[in-house]
Amino acid sequence: MKIKRRDFLKLSAATGLAAAAFKGSTLNALAEVPRGTIGGEKPGKWMASTCQGCTTWCPIEIFVQDGRATKVRGNQLSKANGGYCCVRGHLIIQQIYDPDRVKTPMKRTNPVKARGTDPKFVPITWDEALNTIADKIMELRTNNETHKYLLMRGRYSSNNNILYSNLTKVIGSPNNISHSAICAEVEKMGAFYTEGHWGYRDYDLENMKYLIVWGCDPLSSNRQIPNAIAKFGNLLDQGTVVAIDPRMTNTAAKAHKWLPIKPGEDGALATAMAHCILTSGLWNKDFCGDFKDGKNLFVAGQTVDEAAFDEKHTNGLVKWWNIELKDRTPEWAAGITGLDKKDIVEVATGFAKAAPRCAVWNGPNMMPRGSYGAMAMYALNGLVGATDSVGGVCTGMKGPSSVHPKIDDFMDEIAKVGSKNKKIDQRGTLEFPALSAGKVGGGVVTNNVANAILAAKPYDIKVAIGYFCNFNFSGAEGGRWDKALAKVPFFAHITTMASEMSQFADIVLPSALHHSEQWAPIKSNANLHGHTSLQQPVIKRMFEVKAPETEFVWLLAEKLKDRGFENPMNWLLTYKDPETGKTASSGEDFALIATKVFTRKAWDPAENKDFKGDRPTGWADFAEKGIVNTEKFTFGKKWEKGFEKTVTTKFEFYSETLKKVLTEHAEKQKVTIDQALEAINYTARGEQAFVPHYEPVRRHGDIKDFPFTLVDMKSRLNREGRSGNLPWYLAFKQCDPGDINNEDVLQINPADADKLGVKEGDMLKVSSTVGSLTVRARLWEGVMPGTVAKCYGQGHWAYGRVATKDHAKAIPRGANFNEIMPDDYDHMIGTACRNGGFTGLKIEKA
């Protein structure tokens, strides 16, 4: 805020002539207007947008009155959520109106970048900020070092291509790094290397008879929460729900049966369940096939002749039995998982008997060696024919969309050469195969970027931009990011809230909030429908915030053009409003046009005439409704046409798809597959590498010195780690089972607490192999003895005044256990770990 008029500082009283003074302009922020009438509230309106508080990406409506958001609900037209949002949606109001939001571009005036050292940020104009960033990029181009530009992405929309991938390439860098590998990528390995689906699955909850919720909590966190809540009651009445989780989740609290498995031993349980299903003769004969003579030869401990079995839609069932399952008895699994043998048999057979109206709903499984466990869990869906079956699990529908304009014509020589460099995250190496979606080096290794920057391997990073991300907080052993970002010569952070990552920024830029302050397209699916929905600037922006993926890019392109680098702007000018043919004239204008371009197939009658879902009459109709739903998913197509994305076009129990990519990786690295697996800490050797199998937990910390095992949990109030500064988050924290309001606690079993002499509310010193922190004890029977559970979300040492106890001294409110989780990976996919019992802990009274 600046004084606009010198007259504002003049004295009117000094003139002694009151009337004369009134003629001068003594107002600065205010202007005279005709007096308004005294009246009540202006009528408000529900306006459509999309929540991105988790990956459900729910279509919502925000009630806006006088330009102010006051209430939130699900989009009444949404088939994904039935018109409801979960509690996260309601937190949007506090998120928008958080007084600690970044309000203006700011630059650091203290060059020392460190935790607990005040950056001494001061306000600057967008113009100054953009000029600085443009100068840094031009310096890279002048020095042929464009690959040393790094773009880090957090939460994103379908407009992310513009900033994340395309601008990065046009500048000349290969380094567009997403947050995905600290999110939930391992679970996708399960469905991909069995049936070729890379993504989240959808579930026919309405017609389901048996649901196994495994290592996740659909009633509170990822994903399709409103739909799960809506359908859960009927499912409990008409069928059976089993929750498999080391702690009592919301789902476990309501399920018919809760199996408190030892953390990370899911692969043992899944393979034992498969063993039970096969030895009981309960596999789905229509899907998997049967023995030629009709006699079940799956007998524990005995190999089976592959030729004796006629497979239908699957590949390698007998191989899977021979290689892995024949010895995976319930007794064996009981010893590993801590579960009762009877429960294992009961759940396995109950599940199979309900087939195909059943599903395993498996969670993130972000643990070392997690991929094979994810495959084993998901393979159960194939074994009972639940995949692509009514009442079962499916790949879901996709909302309609068009494409963003190509950048080929705007890649100059510098861009072409620069963008072909190796990526900074070391993907595709012996250490990080990153076998995402069947491609060597296809996945990102987000958390390793900090290590790569510190080691300058493959090279150093000189200019970095991050948006909607906070890896210092959300990545395991986040302190590495402190050091890495302190080393980067120039870093700009585009964010709604300053955070640990901003602490190391040279420039902090105020971001628009995705749900209420910007134009963007979103695609998601749930409840057997896909949708394309809009995020709209439904409220009046309070401050000079900009949408990172569109407005920021436009403004930066203007500055680059001023410096003689015209390609970015020329590329952005290929976006033409589908209705008028006009190009953009401002950042806001560009955001709208880009959104219209990408969603054109959803709303343009000329392009959606064959679409079988909702068909708006045009853009205005689409913007008003905010959503296009697809038709309902049709089951059985894969049974008819095969699984197009697997090598065999079958559901693969013996994964030729994984074998192909592992072979490719090993050949590239000039090692055997066994050597490749050894290099990434897997125990599988030989043929075991190609089937879902049990991998022992890779635990950091000897059980003698670190006797407790950490279970990481997510809050139903977490807007992806952006809730810590919201008073409602703290006020309602006890809605997470075992937690309490206005506190951040470590849940410990009362029997363990008793042995340690710990009482409710005591402060504990908790240590892992990489560090210690203190946290309050919460005695809770919902965690197994030997394990402790801690919710992610609090423990910020740099955030707003609610979330942080003392920023100046870097004292957090609560404890962020990512600080003491070791920096380990499921190297096969490249994900950072937070699940699966990989963190051993020592607990003492503080």
Place this chain on the structure above:
Amino acid sequence: MSTDIARPDLARSDAYRLLAACFYEPDPELLLEENLCANLAMLMEELSVPAAESCCRLEQGLKDSNQGDLLVDYSALFLDPFGAPAQPYGSVHLEKERQLMGDSTMKVRKIYDEAGVRQETDGPPDHIAIELEFMSFLGQRIAQAIAVSDQAAVEDFSAIEAGFFNTYLASWAPLLGRAIQEHAQLTFYRALGECLLAFIGAEQLRLQKSAVSPSP
């Protein structure tokens, strides 16, 4: 036309305005050129507000610090993205849960509208600088009405002034003043906190008896 009897209201209006100017991004050169601190001291004395010494410290603070230092302190107090300790928005202090654009903010905006002004800058309308400016505007309107013996207008704007001040500005400005005193690093801002507290305190004494409830 009588200007003498309107002078206290004009002086008060000026005091509100000059105080408001101190809550913008600091421009010491401009403030010194326009003699802001001395003028403010003179006005405080004329209005019998015990803030003359604080105004002197305000001036000394301006002279002792360069713009860069003032900007760092201003940012740390009012804009710190890690949580400003002296939140300059009324609703953060008045609402049950600290937030921008609360119901109180909307009521403030409505009062502006009813009084005949509209905010022309970004940000919530209950920023301390804007609320002080609004009080300055009301003071001018009252002085004008007095000058032309328009008793109805005097009563009208006086009622708005008392209602707005007692219900809104005076309910939180002292909290802000104390927060500034507690967290400011530089003399200028410490003195500004003192001035704000002294002036609002004096105004409370003046306006507490004429309190009129604002429109619901």
